[in-house]
Amino acid sequence: MTKHLEILKVVSRKDRLELIRDYRMVVLIILILMLALASIVNSYERLGRYSVDRAIATQQERQSWLSQGDRDPHSAAHFAQWTFRPLVPTSMLDPFAIDYAGTAIWLEAHARNPAAVRPVESRASSLDVGQLSIGWILQALGPVLAFLLGSGVISKEKQNGTLRLMIANGIVPQAVFIAKLQSLFFTIVLIVSPIFIVGLIAVFNVPTDFTLDSAIRFSLWVLFHVAWLGLAVCLAVAVSALTGTQARSVMILLSIWAIAVLLIPRAISGTAEVLYPTPSGAQFWAQVRSDINNGINNSGDRKQREEALERALFAKYNVASRDELPISFRGAVLDANERFGNTVFEKHYLALEDIYSQQRSLMRFGGLFTPFISLQNISAALAGSDNHHLNHFNAQAETERQRVVNALNRDLVLHSVGKSNYTADENLWASFEVFEPVNMPVIEAVRGIVIDVIIMFTWLCIVIFILVRAKTRLSNEFGQ
Amino acid sequence: MNNLPRPVLEAIGLTKSFDGEKVLDDLHLRVGEGEIVCLLGANGAGKTTTINLFLGFLTPCSGEAKVLGLSVRDELNKTRALLGYVAEIVALYPSLTGRENFNFFHSLSGAAPLDEFELSELLSKLDFPLDALNKPVAQYSKGMRQKIGLAIAIAKKAKAILLDEPLSGLDPKAANDLVHVLKTVSAGGVALLISSHDIFRAKQLANRVVIMAAGRLKAEIEISSMSASELEELYLKHIAATH
Numbered sequence: 001m002t003k004h005l006e007i008l009k010v011v012s013r014k015d016r017l018e019l020i021r022d023y024r025m026v027v028l029i030i031l032i033l034m035l036a037l038a039s040i041v042n043s044y045e046r047l048g049r050y051s052v053d054r055a056i057a058t059q060q061e062r063q064s065w066l067s068q069g070d071r072d073p074h075s076a077a078h079f080a081q082w083t084f085r086p087l088v089p090t091s092m093l094d095p096f097a098i099d100y101a102g103t104a105i106w107l108e109a110h111a112r113n114p115a116a117v118r119p120v121e122s123r124a125s126s127l128d129v130g131q132l133s134i135g136w137i138l139q140a141l142g143p144v145l146a147f148l149l150g151s152g153v154i155s156k157e158k159q160n161g162t163l164r165l166m167i168a169n170g171i172v173p174q175a176v177f178i179a180k181l182q183s184l185f186f187t188i189v190l191i192v193s194p195i196f197i198v199g200l201i202a203v204f205n206v207p208t209d210f211t212l213d214s215a216i217r218f219s220l221w222v223l224f225h226v227a228w229l230g231l232a233v234c235l236a237v238a239v240s241a242l243t244g245t246q247a248r249s250v251m252i253l254l255s256i257w258a259i260a261v262l263l264i265p266r267a268i269s270g271t272a273e274v275l276y277p278t279p280s281g282a283q284f285w286a287q288v289r290s291d292i293n294n295g296i297n298n299s300g301d302r303k304q305r306e307e308a309l310e311r312a313l314f315a316k317y318n319v320a321s322r323d324e325l326p327i328s329f330r331g332a333v334l335d336a337n338e339r340f341g342n343t344v345f346e347k348h349y350l351a352l353e354d355i356y357s358q359q360r361s362l363m364r365f366g367g368l369f370t371p372f373i374s375l376q377n378i379s380a381a382l383a384g385s386d387n388h389h390l391n392h393f394n395a396q397a398e399t400e401r402q403r404v405v406n407a408l409n410r411d412l413v414l415h416s417v418g419k420s421n422y423t424a425d426e427n428l429w430a431s432f433e434v435f436e437p438v439n440m441p442v443i444e445a446v447r448g449i450v451i452d453v454i455i456m457f458t459w460l461c462i463v464i465f466i467l468v469r470a471k472t473r474l475s476n477e478f479g480q
Numbered sequence: 481m482n483n484l485p486r487p488v489l490e491a492i493g494l495t496k497s498f499d500g501e502k503v504l505d506d507l508h509l510r511v512g513e514g515e516i517v518c519l520l521g522a523n524g525a526g527k528t529t530t531i532n533l534f535l536g537f538l539t540p541c542s543g544e545a546k547v548l549g550l551s552v553r554d555e556l557n558k559t560r561a562l563l564g565y566v567a568e569i570v571a572l573y574p575s576l577t578g579r580e581n582f583n584f585f586h587s588l589s590g591a592a593p594l595d596e597f598e599l600s601e602l603l604s605k606l607d608f609p610l611d612a613l614n615k616p617v618a619q620y621s622k623g624m625r626q627k628i629g630l631a632i633a634i635a636k637k638a639k640a641i642l643l644d645e646p647l648s649g650l651d652p653k654a655a656n657d658l659v660h661v662l663k664t665v666s667a668g669g670v671a672l673l674i675s676s677h678d679i680f681r682a683k684q685l686a687n688r689v690v691i692m693a694a695g696r697l698k699a700e701i702e703i704s705s706m707s708a709s710e711l712e713e714l715y716l717k718h719i720a721a722t723h
Contacts, residue, residue, distance in 0.1 A: 006587070010588055013584075014573070014576070014584045017575075017576055017580060018576065021576075161569070161571030162571040162572070164537070164571065165565065165567070165570070165629075165632075166585070167537075168535050168537075168560060168563065168565035169585050169588050169632065169636065170560050170588065170589050170590060171588045171589075172557060478536075478537055479538060480536075
């Protein structure tokens, strides 16, 4: 063990000396670090601004809700209000879905609105070159760094004859192999550790609550990214040992990178869109409007539904006219329409979610072709920015919308009997507490990525198997 | 017979084939303590194969290579620990200095570290310019690289050093210097097995010359018994017979 540690120390020191004297690698490392640090600063600033804006906007929304004055409760339901998604501090690490999915929902009567306020809409340029988050930098550029640094760890030594001299000098090939593997892994971790440290400082200081949940999320996020870099290191060393020249190693490793990081994810996402097409916004809302106006599957238009409601109420209260009803007929219609609307929205949103779910399943299946997809899923889930978290917020917002609208309609039904101009006052508005959506707990987020974790672990096993084969072959090459 | 030096390197019927073609055929060879034996032959004669078999980079098809009586096949790590190796172009890290290269390979050998005085003394013995020690190896000549390679082998306290074509490509002065250095090393009791094309340097350097052609040992000559021109004549005769 001591001898192995001594070899590791000697090999690591030599490799680091070579690295710091190779200005191309030094420039590459500095560029990646600068990019990562810039993205952390940018995400920190964005999340900080969002948190402040959210607090101010929530307060303003509450104020304007309370001060809307006396008005018809149904009109108040239309008056509506924005509700803002709470973001976990770790979302700055990988804000993937947030930019596209939105951060706020307009809660109003008769309409279940999708999340809006999407940062992508605020971009100055229409040329989207991909999001520069530290998640993306570690996921996509981390392997490039590992591949460029690792391509020559054994192949270059073989090519130049230094490996032969090392082995002739008494060190066994397996020891060189293991020392090279560990040395490269520690070097990569050393290079990226400033990213993790600055990331932790930023996550800890962002003006949202840093809780135990956030700490667990951050730790797991770092752990999986270190595992990802470890996987890249294992692959780099295996390929380097299996090839005779550094040029060939680089070519093979960069080809693997392009296929795994660029080609397959895009091919699978394109296939998902073709197999399970998402309706356009216009199509979606046209279908919703059609069902609301004509009934689900043309089961009856508004007028027919109103007539059916009238018959049901007359029968229930044993009356013959609307004026004889003990409740407000208008309120009952609004309430019924609201409930019917909820059923329609439920149907269409479920169908839409079903499409998204099928697309996501296919994407998840893509992890079998590249662990990059699995890592992205894991990263977004731990960062709290994936669709699972969005749906969690959407569900809470929808429950709240229905609760508020139903309560307002109920007030109308009960209090506007015989009053054509019934209005409620601030006592009613104040009876609704401030809606405070909560974030999904980390345990639930982890439950959602079990398959991705298994796939990533399987990939790690496959790469370790290749690594062991490469080690055996290297030993055989040198007569052992 | 009792005056013969203790054998450090022994080849006993060493045979090696690649794809059915014999590149070394039943080689018997012995190099004793403090002896310099030169393997002389054209390209493809089997000189480098012999060195690789002693280093354990190749496994013989039959026969055995031994180092101080230990079988290379059975005791590879132990025999490698007893050997030094200097390639034709000594493989060093160009961006590292001579000192850093020396320290790296010396540390890997597991030998006790050398202090500044011991290193200077060793390199001075090898005629290595000490002021170049802290310069990157990329700036070194072939001869300087070989001296660093030799220093690594000597510092490791190798019992035998295998040198593959160390003299080729050196200018006459550098070659002469290296001959002188190798004789000094040998005088310390180290067995040297050297492959070469150069008949005259072999005559100048070795105690014995082994002429090889097409994988076979053609002649083994005590160098003191023959002049350079006789050696050349014999060498050419064997080469011609092979072709």
